[in-house]
Amino acid sequence: MKIGNLYFSFTNPSLFMLLTLSLVLLLLHFVTKRGGGNSVPNVFSLSSKNIVINKVLKFVRKQREL
Template sequence: MKIGNLYFSFTNPSLFMLLTLSLVLLLLHFVTEKGGGNSVPNVWQSLVKLI
């Protein structure tokens, strides 16, 4: 894709980077949505904290 003088290519690594980022954000969303207000973290919150 060419925009002005800049050329952007969408390759397989770009696709996998977007898929990985989407999965990580989805995991974070579900972990914080289901137990975000608890004073004692559950297993998933502890895992995300370690990451």
């Protein structure tokens, strides 16, 4: 896809990245809304957010090393 002077290629890794991001955001949405919209998050939502954030940070750090 070409927009102006920029060319964007949409490859299989791009598709899987978008699908994964969508699933993670959907999961986080349901996990945080699971407590009925309480202002204080429950243990499950806190631990799941920490797990996801740590995984993403590890992935980014690994990519920066390459």
